Amino acid sequence: MRTLEHPRTEDLQLDAVLSALADPIRRTIVRQLADGHADQACIAFALPVGKSTSTHHFRVLREAGVIEQRYQGTAILNTLRAADLEARFPGLLTAVLAAT
Amino acid sequence: MRTLEHPRTEDLQLDAVLSALADPIRRTIVRQLADGHADQACIAFALPVGKSTSTHHFRVLREAGVIEQRYQGTAILNTLRAADLEARFPGLLTAVLAAT
Numbered sequence: 001m002r003t004l005e006h007p008r009t010e011d012l013q014l015d016a017v018l019s020a021l022a023d024p025i026r027r028t029i030v031r032q033l034a035d036g037h038a039d040q041a042c043i044a045f046a047l048p049v050g051k052s053t054s055t056h057h058f059r060v061l062r063e064a065g066v067i068e069q070r071y072q073g074t075a076i077l078n079t080l081r082a083a084d085l086e087a088r089f090p091g092l093l094t095a096v097l098a099a100t
Numbered sequence: 101m102r103t104l105e106h107p108r109t110e111d112l113q114l115d116a117v118l119s120a121l122a123d124p125i126r127r128t129i130v131r132q133l134a135d136g137h138a139d140q141a142c143i144a145f146a147l148p149v150g151k152s153t154s155t156h157h158f159r160v161l162r163e164a165g166v167i168e169q170r171y172q173g174t175a176i177l178n179t180l181r182a183a184d185l186e187a188r189f190p191g192l193l194t195a196v197l198a199a200t
Contacts, residue, residue, distance in 0.1 A: 014122075019119070092196065095195050
């Protein structure tokens with residue numbers, strides 16, 4: 001099984017997190033993860049973009065440390081790293097999710 | 101006197117604000133404005149970049165609505181739009197300034 005790389009909580013970079021969140025499609029993903037359960041498959045997100053663009057957005061979020069991704073068979077399951085983000089950048093995710 | 105354009109508070113866009121803040125040089129500017137007085141001249145910021153790059157960063161912050169800029173003679177004075185940002189995106193600027 002291929003392993004997906006994730007930054008450790010202490011290595012999360014504000015530049016990368018803010019850039020990752022500065023996109024409406026990526027915030028749609030984050031919002032759905034925040035509102036729902038962990039381990040949501042990429043295919044469960046009704047995004048107005050094609051598959052490769054969608055995959056790109058999930059990867060940006062993972063590499064920034066905003067989400068965790070893991071394989072389950074051929075699917076990739078996504079979980080918001082809410083606690084890690086709160087530990088590293090207190091209040092940031094809450095403020096972004098509250099914004100409209 | 102040339103007038104500098106600024107978005108109105110209600111027109112501030114989260115994409116633009118997060119992108120503007122996702123740069124360490126621009127956060128240095130924001131931090132110095134947050135720690136100090138209003139109306140700081142661009143020349144008062146000891147930034148590790150050249151003049152045109154510096155001017156670019158100030159413009160990105162202004163166009164995103166993060167700072168207000170106004171002419172005083174040939175100088176441009178800068179003020180953080182902390183209250184406008186707080187009104188539009190509560191907690192966001194505080195969280196970004198608290199992050200290290």
